[in-house]
Amino acid sequence: xxxxxxxxxxxxxxxxxxxxxxxxxxxxxxxxxxxxxxxxxxxxxxxxxxxxxxxxxxxxxxxxxxxxxxxxxxxxxxxxxxxxxxxxxxxxxxxxxxxxxxxxxxxxxxxxxxxxxxxxxxxxxxxxxxxxxxxxxxxxxxxxxxxxxxxxxxxxxxxxxxxxxxxxxxxxxxxxxxxxxxxxxxxxxxxxxxxxxxxxxxxxxxxxxxxxxxxxxx
Numbered sequence: 001x002x003x004x005x006x007x008x009x010x011x012x013x014x015x016x017x018x019x020x021x022x023x024x025x026x027x028x029x030x031x032x033x034x035x036x037x038x039x040x041x042x043x044x045x046x047x048x049x050x051x052x053x054x055x056x057x058x059x060x061x062x063x064x065x066x067x068x069x070x071x072x073x074x075x076x077x078x079x080x081x082x083x084x085x086x087x088x089x090x091x092x093x094x095x096x097x098x099x100x101x102x103x104x105x106x107x108x109x110x111x112x113x114x115x116x117x118x119x120x121x122x123x124x125x126x127x128x129x130x131x132x133x134x135x136x137x138x139x140x141x142x143x144x145x146x147x148x149x150x151x152x153x154x155x156x157x158x159x160x161x162x163x164x165x166x167x168x169x170x171x172x173x174x175x176x177x178x179x180x181x182x183x184x185x186x187x188x189x190x191x192x193x194x195x196x197x198x199x200x201x202x203x204x205x206x207x208x209x210x211x212x213x214x215x216x217x218x
Contacts, residue, residue, distance in 0.1 A: 029118065140185060
């Protein structure tokens with residue numbers, strides 16, 4: 001089966017089924033903005049926690065698009081900025097204009113696990129709660145204001161053998177929160193999806209190390 005390609009004038013063809021391309025689009029879906037007037041793609045993150053991850057994304061973009069993004073500090077955060085008409089033209093159909101659009105969704109033809117990794121690395125979290133008999137009960141969460149993206153995530157995670165739960169938070173906007181609770185879900189995510197964000201990868205690995213301790217038996 002031949003890979004579908006988007007040809008960028010003067011650059012390498014974009015292989016839509018590649019893991020790295022899919023992961024990059026997942027990162028854009030998670031916390032990316034697209035600005036048509038500037039032919040600009042921007043991913044935002046934490047200036048401390050995401051610094052190494054942004055360096056990874058920069059290398060990924062350079063290897064796949066022959067373009068080196070700019071990493072900037074702004075408003076207390078990090079911004080990875082791509083300003084290229086050719087790259088913009090190839091990516092724009094996957095993301096609506098503006099910030100955190102309600103209509104964002106996972107496009108067809110991508111590596112699904114790579115997309116999940118990209119979304120988690122930019123917009124996901126892993127934290128611990130206390131339950132009877134368990135000091136640190138792991139939970140992975142991904143949030144979005146896009147109903148379509150939330151539905152896709154639940155369907156995709158279920159197909160991959162996860163047990164997602166979804167709830168809504170109405171305090172500011174209608175936010176859909178997809179949760180994977182418990183040690184088996186954390187272990188499966190680390191094994192099947194993984195993370196390219198060193199901060200989140202370390203937290204996932206820490207969660208898995210805790211799973212077999214006497215106080216964390218759930």
